[in-house]
Amino acid sequence: MEQIQVKTETKSYPVLIGDGVIDQLQQVLEERVRDCSRILIISDSNVAPLYLDEVKSKLSGYQVNEWVIPAGETSKSIREYEKGITYALRCQLDRQACIIALGGGVVGDLAGFIASTYLRGIRFIQVPTTLLAHDSSVGGKVGINHTSGKNLIGAFHQPEAVLYDIHFLKTLPKKEWRSGFAEIVKLALIRDPDFYDYLEENVRSLPIEDEILTDIVKKAISIKAEIVGQDEREAGIRAYLNFGHTLGHAIEAESRYQSITHGEAVMIGMIFAMKLSEEHFKTKVFPEGFFTWVHQLGYSDWHATLNKGGLLLETMKKDKKSQENKIRMVLLKNCGDVILQTVEDSILTAELASYRTWLKTIAADRVAEK
Structure with a gap:
């Protein structure tokens, strides 16, 4: 124990x-x-x-x-x-x-x-x-x-x-394993690059093997406990735990919580946030081999609700982190380094509109690399 x-x-x-x-x-x-x-x-x-x-x-x-x-x-x-x-x-x-x-x-x-x-x-x-x-x-x-x-x-x-x-x-069915593991990946991305590397190396399929499950859960909860201990009521760094959730929650809401689990929606939200981060910081953010890994684990990078960019934008404005009708998103500078950033509606509209085309470009690049 x-x-x-x-x-x-x-x-x-x-x-x-x-x-x-x-x-x-x-x-x-x-x-x-x-x-x-x-x-x-x-x-x-x-x-x-x-x-x-x-x-x-x-x-x-x-x-x-x-x-x-x-x-x-x-x-x-x-x-x-x-x-x-x-x-x-x-x-x-x-x-x-x-x-x-x-x-x-x-x-x-x-x-x-x-x-x-x-x-x-x-x-x-x-x-x-x-x-x-x-x-x-x-x-x-x-x-x-x-x-x-x-x-x-x-x-x-x-x-x-x-x-x-x-x-x-x-x-647990495999879909629920994916839902939970997405939150563990989130914690690693926002807080601990070494933990991310460990996950990417050791978790190649779901469910997680018994030999490492307790250690992974303990590490994830330790990260969460450390953040909560510093910021119990989300006045500061606890907001970083919402990485991927602004769009993820909107996808869940627009799907009426039927066709996608929380974690699967958050994974798409994290991918979108990292795309936005690369545009904002003009630097590479995605870890090497990220898409290959998450696809291998069974995650999708697309959901039908993403065709409704306008509706998603309005739902995102109701996010708890929004201020004065402005959407604030957790962006990733590097693995383990995040900020909370106000993002203009026009930028989000453009990024949502171009998201599927960008995914196809990423897929084509991966094929070319092989």
């Missing part, structure tokens, strides 16, 4: 990582959620049949309720949030109660937001079950989507602990 301590201005809490760490749940509750009156486990329709009973079996002596939401991004909604609050009231949760989020990023975000607002805030524990949730379960950003955009309603509410059991990842 590996352990990382997340330290922010408001709280310090452990992240336990490894195969079988769910066995530590009762001990963590006793240490971190003292005098717990009742537990509400929130999970989804994919995860609950696989792991809910196993988690409940670790909670001897506690009064436990469960609430299962429909799997998928559409559950991060005002309607589902209201249902969760109503169910918590029906279960008579008080301020000594604890919510356990058992699932991926959607479950963690929704359950965390319910915990942050129910009775003005109660405690919660993250038990992520996807690779993607290595990112969303750490740092205390919780929330739901609005019809106008992703994560526009939310709060900062740190968990009491995170139990990241690698065992839970074994049932």
Whole structure:
């Protein structure tokens, strides 16, 4: 078992990582959620049949309720949030109660937001079950989507602990591995060139091999914890974690969260941001062999929503980093070196319009090199 301590201005809490760490749940509750009156486990329709009973079996002596939401991004909604609050009231949760989020990023975000607002805030524990949730379960950003955009309603509410059991990842489909690994690539690109080189050399297919999975997850969470520790409420460098997300979130929203996962959209967003970075800084930004590697892992660099440049631009303006109707994007100077930059609408319109032609040029150059 590996352990990382997340330290922010408001709280310090452990992240336990490894195969079988769910066995530590009762001990963590006793240490971190003292005098717990009742537990509400929130999970989804994919995860609950696989792991809910196993988690409940670790909670001897506690009064436990469960609430299962429909799997998928559409559950991060005002309607589902209201249902969760109503169910918590029906279960008579008080301020000594604890919510356990058992699932991926959607479950963690929704359950965390319910915990942050129910009775003005109660405690919660993250038990992520996807690779993607290595990112969303750490740092205390919780929330739901609005019809106008992703994560526009939310709060900062740190968990009491995170139990990241690698065992839970074994049932993930390959599409979810791609979704989660994109966020790991993001962390390497914005913060650690050596980590990027390690990933490119050692992860040649997905799922990630068991021998290196724990080490990779630990490194990714360590990077996230370091950034969150310096900037809990995204007043500075934490905004860099949104690399690839400005366009990525817009692609998700315009696809109605149906045809592409979060991480797959973020990968396209990162490619677009790096293209923009090369134009802005007049220098090479893409690591050698980047396209060959990500294509080998099954990522696409295109999605049908990119044909709707005008709609994407308007959706990007609703991004949380935008100011005075100006889009601010995280750009990459070099691997490990990023800035937050205001980008004019005219530039983004032109870059979106030329993106597909540019991809064809990149593909042709790769063929010529062979």
